[in-house]
Amino acid sequence: MEKYPGKKKIAVFISGRGSNLKSLIKFSKKKNSLFEILLVVSNNLKAGGLNYAKKSKIKNFGIRYSNKTKFESQSLKLLKQYDLDLLCLAGFMKILSSSFIKKFSKPILNIHPSLLPKYKGLNTHSRAIKNKEKFAGASVHKVNQKLDSGKIILQKKVKILKKDNVRSLKKKVLKIEHEIYPKAIEKFLTNL
Ligand code: GAR
Numbered sequence: 001m002e003k004y005p006g007k008k009k010i011a012v013f014i015s016g017r018g019s020n021l022k023s024l025i026k027f028s029k030k031k032n033s034l035f036e037i038l039l040v041v042s043n044n045l046k047a048g049g050l051n052y053a054k055k056s057k058i059k060n061f062g063i064r065y066s067n068k069t070k071f072e073s074q075s076l077k078l079l080k081q082y083d084l085d086l087l088c089l090a091g092f093m094k095i096l097s098s099s100f101i102k103k104f105s106k107p108i109l110n111i112h113p114s115l116l117p118k119y120k121g122l123n124t125h126s127r128a129i130k131n132k133e134k135f136a137g138a139s140v141h142k143v144n145q146k147l148d149s150g151k152i153i154l155q156k157k158v159k160i161l162k163k164d165n166v167r168s169l170k171k172k173v174l175k176i177e178h179e180i181y182p183k184a185i186e187k188f189l190t191n192l
Contacts, residue, residue: 009083
């Protein structure tokens with residue numbers, strides 16, 4: 001099923017726009033990249049990001065999220081058909097259960113739009129601005145049973161300027177996300 005023997009095989013979970021997926025696909029196509037994306041799964045059948053997978057002829061699946069148990073057992077069944085090294089969450093807006101993490105048995109990484117351990121969960125940018133933080137940023141971390149709490153693989157920060165609002169900050173941080181996620185994956189895979 002893999003196109004490039006020798007490269008590590010990853011799956012990506014998304015929920016929406018998929019700009020991080022797009023950057024991962026672009027990076028994975030580089031000759032010297034350490035990984036290839038074998039499949040993309042979205043819990044949202046209408047996720048725009050699925051189109052990036054389609055365009056690149058990467059297997060893609062929308063799995064309706066009627067409830068956590070059903071979604072997880074269906075996606076697990078699918079993942080098990082591939083000999084994966086890693087699962088990457090890229091704008092995947094559901095929390096995976098500890099049973100899924102255990103049963104999947106391979107590492108899972110996530111990208112989060114804050115300088116963890118600060119601002120776990122949602123609305124990270126508005127909370128950072130409200131708290132008059134000097135810096136915001138993005139973190140790639142290992143997924144464990146606790147929300148946004150696993151070991152941090154890579155982080156990058158960006159200054160919050162007086163003129164910044166949620167929209168401008170989101171844009172700045174997203175740019176950083178696209179930069180650090182592929183780097184973090186390669187760093188992680190090198191140390192596997
Ligand atoms: C990204 O900012 C990502 O960090 C965030 O959702 C956005 C998805 O954008 N993820 C989370 O907040 C996860 N808790 P994208 O679909 O364009 O990659």
